[in-house]
Amino acid sequence: MKGIVFTEFIDMVEEEYSLDMVDAIIEDAAPPHGGAYTAVGTYDPTEMGALVGALARRSGNKAPDLLHAFGRRTARRFAEMYPKFFAGHQDVLTFLESIDAVIHVEVLKLYPDAELPRLDAERLDGGIMRLTYHSPRCMADFAEGLIEGAAAHFGEALSLARSQPRGAPSPVVVFTVARGA
């Protein structure tokens, strides 16, 4: 998993909780490098599960909700860090279509060994889009947060339904996204 996901997660914990919480969850998760995450590195994806699990135990929040909130935050942060990928899209649906078609293609040019999730976008009638998330990391809750965060960036209200409920880990999850709340 790309390091930026970890550094963003650590930043979130520091902002939302405290530096002490950061120390604590790193100690709990005990990654081999001592938690010295860098955005340009690549790390074992199970470390993310351990960090989220540690935060859930210590904060009293559910891990799926934490991942969801982290997804929303990451969408906002990506829009700040990589505005180029957001500019030029009139609405969130065309942006969501561009994730696999454009953004992941560009990411792979920079990091040929990156293991990216797949997000198949399919337009249905009535302004509805079906997004099928594929990832062995089973981070659909994070993906859901990202989709919602993207909609917020474009100032759009979306209603979102998913094939598996939040907190039910699955490598394939279908999101049905419709315009309007």
Add this chain to the structure above:
Amino acid sequence: MSEEQVWRARLARERAARQEAERLLESKALELYLQNAELERATATLEERVRRRTAELEAALAELTEAHADLKLSNEALKLANRQLNKMSTTDELTNVANRRYFQQRASAEIERIKRHGGQLSLLILDVDLFKRINDDHGHVAGDTVLVELANCIKISIRSADLVARWGGEEFVVLLPECGSNTLPPVAEKLRARIAGHIFSNIRSLTVSIGGAVYCKPESLDAWMTRADTALYNAKAKGRDTVELAAGPQAGLRLDGDSQ
């Protein structure tokens, strides 16, 4: 753990992260550097190949242009040779008038034309009187000169549509298109008189005997010439320097098949 220890641990973690980031960036920079070097090498190779190929193509083009020029030159030489050959095959070498072969071609063509479209066609055979004596008295070179001068004399005495050819030896033939039984006698007589009046360079003068025949459909070229030849024989028999015209091919006709 004291607060200082906690901060020390955090500092160590941040430092480790920084060092890891630097290591990764350095290796990425190295990777880019190597890719760039490879790219430069590939570009140079490509440029060299393009340069070499361009030079090859230019050389090939120059070769082709040269070959083309050569070809054009030899083509023109060939055309010239062909023209010369053609002239040689239709011209009598000595007198520069048409040869027997060309006369036969033209006469056959004229006969075909008459057969299809009608019209008139006549023929004269001229033979120098006592040519052997000229050769004996003045030599063969003088004899040849006489023949050349005679050929020119005939040529300027006939119409441009007529054709004079050397049949062989001291014998000439004249093909006269659009000339029938009315016009042939005065034409033949005029020609005879012109020759008799001409002053030749080595000898004072000479005479010719002439046999003529108007073509009668559907006789062959040979038959027609035989009639003219017989007329020539008759002219000789009558004492030379005279014109005799052949009778028609059918017995009983005094002249030719032409309507009068």
